[in-house]
Amino acid sequence: MPNLLASRSALVATAIAVVVAALMAASGQKQALVIGVITGAGYGLVALGLVLIYKSSGVFNFAQGEFGTVAVYTLFRLHDKIGVPLLLAMLIGLAASMALALATERAVIRPLFDAPRVTLLVATAGVALLAISLELWLGEARLRFIQPALGRLDRISLFGVQVSDQRLLVLAALLMLAVLLGLFFSRTNLGLAILGVSQEPVATELMGISVRRLSSFTWALTGLLAGIAGMLTAPVVGSFGPGFLTFNALIPGFTAAVLGGMTSLPGAFVGGVIVGVAQSFAVSGFQDVPFLKEIPGPGAVMVFVILVVVLAIRPQGLLGKAS
Amino acid sequence: MSLEESVDAPPVVETEAPVAEPIVVEAAPSFRPGPAGWVARGLVMAAAAALVLLFPATRGNVDVHIYTQAVIFAIIGLSLNVLLGYTGQISLGHQAFVGVGAFTSAYMVTVHGQPFVAAVGMAMVVGAVQALLLGIVSLRITGLYFALVTLAYGTMAEESLFNIQKLTGGSAGQPAPKPAGFTTDLRYYYLCLAFLAVVVWVDWRLMKTKGGRALSAVRENPRVAATFGTDVKVYTLMAFVVAGVFAGLGGALLAHNDTFVVRDLFNFQLALVFVIMTVVGGLRNRTGVVIGSAFFALIGKLFDVLFENGLHIPGLKALPKEYAPIVIGPMLLLFTLTRHPGGVGQQVRPLQRWLRGGRFSFKNTHESEVRVSDVRA
Numbered sequence: 001m002p003n004l005l006a007s008r009s010a011l012v013a014t015a016i017a018v019v020v021a022a023l024m025a026a027s028g029q030k031q032a033l034v035i036g037v038i039t040g041a042g043y044g045l046v047a048l049g050l051v052l053i054y055k056s057s058g059v060f061n062f063a064q065g066e067f068g069t070v071a072v073y074t075l076f077r078l079h080d081k082i083g084v085p086l087l088l089a090m091l092i093g094l095a096a097s098m099a100l101a102l103a104t105e106r107a108v109i110r111p112l113f114d115a116p117r118v119t120l121l122v123a124t125a126g127v128a129l130l131a132i133s134l135e136l137w138l139g140e141a142r143l144r145f146i147q148p149a150l151g152r153l154d155r156i157s158l159f160g161v162q163v164s165d166q167r168l169l170v171l172a173a174l175l176m177l178a179v180l181l182g183l184f185f186s187r188t189n190l191g192l193a194i195l196g197v198s199q200e201p202v203a204t205e206l207m208g209i210s211v212r213r214l215s216s217f218t219w220a221l222t223g224l225l226a227g228i229a230g231m232l233t234a235p236v237v238g239s240f241g242p243g244f245l246t247f248n249a250l251i252p253g254f255t256a257a258v259l260g261g262m263t264s265l266p267g268a269f270v271g272g273v274i275v276g277v278a279q280s281f282a283v284s285g286f287q288d289v290p291f292l293k294e295i296p297g298p299g300a301v302m303v304f305v306i307l308v309v310v311l312a313i314r315p316q317g318l319l320g321k322a323s
Numbered sequence: 324m325s326l327e328e329s330v331d332a333p334p335v336v337e338t339e340a341p342v343a344e345p346i347v348v349e350a351a352p353s354f355r356p357g358p359a360g361w362v363a364r365g366l367v368m369a370a371a372a373a374l375v376l377l378f379p380a381t382r383g384n385v386d387v388h389i390y391t392q393a394v395i396f397a398i399i400g401l402s403l404n405v406l407l408g409y410t411g412q413i414s415l416g417h418q419a420f421v422g423v424g425a426f427t428s429a430y431m432v433t434v435h436g437q438p439f440v441a442a443v444g445m446a447m448v449v450g451a452v453q454a455l456l457l458g459i460v461s462l463r464i465t466g467l468y469f470a471l472v473t474l475a476y477g478t479m480a481e482e483s484l485f486n487i488q489k490l491t492g493g494s495a496g497q498p499a500p501k502p503a504g505f506t507t508d509l510r511y512y513y514l515c516l517a518f519l520a521v522v523v524w525v526d527w528r529l530m531k532t533k534g535g536r537a538l539s540a541v542r543e544n545p546r547v548a549a550t551f552g553t554d555v556k557v558y559t560l561m562a563f564v565v566a567g568v569f570a571g572l573g574g575a576l577l578a579h580n581d582t583f584v585v586r587d588l589f590n591f592q593l594a595l596v597f598v599i600m601t602v603v604g605g606l607r608n609r610t611g612v613v614i615g616s617a618f619f620a621l622i623g624k625l626f627d628v629l630f631e632n633g634l635h636i637p638g639l640k641a642l643p644k645e646y647a648p649i650v651i652g653p654m655l656l657l658f659t660l661t662r663h664p665g666g667v668g669q670q671v672r673p674l675q676r677w678l679r680g681g682r683f684s685f686k687n688t689h690e691s692e693v694r695v696s697d698v699r700a
Binding site: 118125251301308315 | 407411412413415460466467471475478479481592595598599639642643646649650652654657661
């Protein structure tokens with residue numbers, strides 16, 4: 001039954017995404033659409049991690065973005081400064097973000113297991129600021145521009161829609177990852193166990209599954225997701241600095257998660273795409289509209305408006321069931 | 324222990340009524356300090372008063388400016404304390420609340436030529452309205468959605484609101500002259516101190532009202548409170564409004580202290596510093612919050628005195644003073660949360676008790692954090 005529900009909600013989500021895409025394509029915003037989908041898929045990845053943590057620990061994890069930034073910093077340090085081969089540097093970078101996630105779980109989340117949820121929230125925000133401040137202190141405050149970290153950054157402009165092959169690569173990687181995650185959660189024992197813990201912790205424990213170990217695993221997995229999101233987003237944005245994923249993707253990621261009702265994994269990913277498209281539409285599309293073009297920072301305004309509207313009108317999320 | 328008692332115990336320094344322990348161990352009633360004891364207590368209090376009131380008068384303008392900032396940070400900390408301490412909700416966009424207050428006041432004074440009092444009043448009203456609106460949206464569902472909404476609001480304010488040229492002067496900023504009669508840094512310091520005193524008093528009195536007691540009941544267990552007929556939402560919204568008013572006031576005072584408001588000041592790091600100073604100070608403990616906030620406002624200065632040219636740790640880059648609050652802050656925060664949930668307030672409690680005429684002892688200083696396991700974020 002839950003499977004059916006999940007697939008139905010995925011269908012609804014896809015339908016909404018298609019409608020949005022059709023509307024935008026019709027209004028001549030193809031460029032915005034493509035860019036939106038790509039950045040949105042990155043948001044979706046962050047949102048997936050947020051939902052996973054929320055389901056397993058009941059926490060809004062504000063350090064999610066920083067897990068990703070750390071991966072990017074490690075990659076940059078090793079590859080561009082020391083000259084470690086790219087693939088190896090990427091693996092070490094991902095390991096670093098997973099290590100940070102695990103350390104957070106062990107040193108912060110577990111000691112506060114019984115504390116009020118708001119305390120945990122403050123604690124994850126503290127982890128985020130600690131990471132940002134260490135990056136500021138040890139890694140300089142300036143933005144770094146990315147040398148081709150993944151493929152080439154040629155910015156080939158095709159007629160019609162301008163897509164660099166960098167972006168195509170990112171999109172392909174994201175789609176592949178989405179499929180892999182889908183398989184992981186539906187086919188493997190570990191994936192099913194994680195879903196089980198998030199729905200019925202007691203029953204899962206009774207089935208002989210260690211909730212504790214799974215919690216560690218979930219955190220490591222979100223660290224990995226954040227790391228990948230960071231490595232894929234950084235070349236699209238073109239530069240990164242201290243706290244870059246927190247500032248670029250955390251709020252859209254949360255908005256995407258809320259769109260998915262904070263519980264649905266496919267909902268979160270599709271929500272990410274919706275937020276990405278809406279944001280990129282606001283940035284490029286508002287320029288032609290007389291009153292709207294006066295608004296500074298339209299992207300941030302759009303994300304805030306989506307969040308507020310969803311919470312005000314449909315707080316259970318686009319795909320969630322009414323609680 | 325009946326629920327009645329726990330509801331009636333307001334979360335203030337005066338009453339030592341941890342919910343889990345039915346026996347209220349105040350200073351032993353039989354103990355009365357002798358004359359020498361009273362003199363000692365009087366001396367300590369006089370020294371504290373002198374430190375706050377007289378010491379700044381002996382310092383230069385640059386220093387006084389920073390002390391004023393510490394006083395204003397204390398107001399902002401108390402504002403967050405209302406949210407975090409009394410309602411158990413958290414604002415991660417407090418820099419926007421404060422910033423909106425600052426820009427409102429500057430706008431009223433500079434563009435409309437309004438007097439200081441009207442401008443500050445306006446900043447407080449705007450602060451109340453924005454907190455109320457954001458609160459209404461985020462209280463649609465149970466959970467900590469206020470954190471998300473305020474976080475998005477803060478970023479929105481940073482990238483959009485504070486860039487509206489007509490209201491904020493854009494990147495150039497908006498001038499905010501000090502009010503007539505308080506044009507020197509020292510006089511303005513005393514003015515801010517007076518405002519802080521009012522805020523502390525209002526906060527104290529509010530927590531003694533029906534609304535305040537309802538809030539502590541709601542925080543301890545929303546379901547039980549609701550069962551007893553407490554309108555959880557209304558009281559939480561009331562607290563949001565109070566927090567918004569305090570934040571608006573803090574922002575306005577900050578603006579006129581700097582005599583110039585620039586948008587770059589109100590960034591996400593500042594919001595987190597606000598949260599950290601409140602938690603490290605000690606939730607629901609006014610003294611602690613004031614000390615914690617002042618500490619984080621003064622940390623740059625302190626750093627300058629202790630380590631010229633930044634803190635040198637062998638093998639690492641020197642830690643410059645600009646980064647001191649955001650490097651040291653989170654470490655203190657995590658330490659406080661996992662080891663000493665009572666924060667600074669808990670550490671100074673023996674001293675407070677002694678000053679009030681009790682014995683000096685470290686007994687029962689433990690802050691009883693209410694454990695609520697059924698309220699998911």
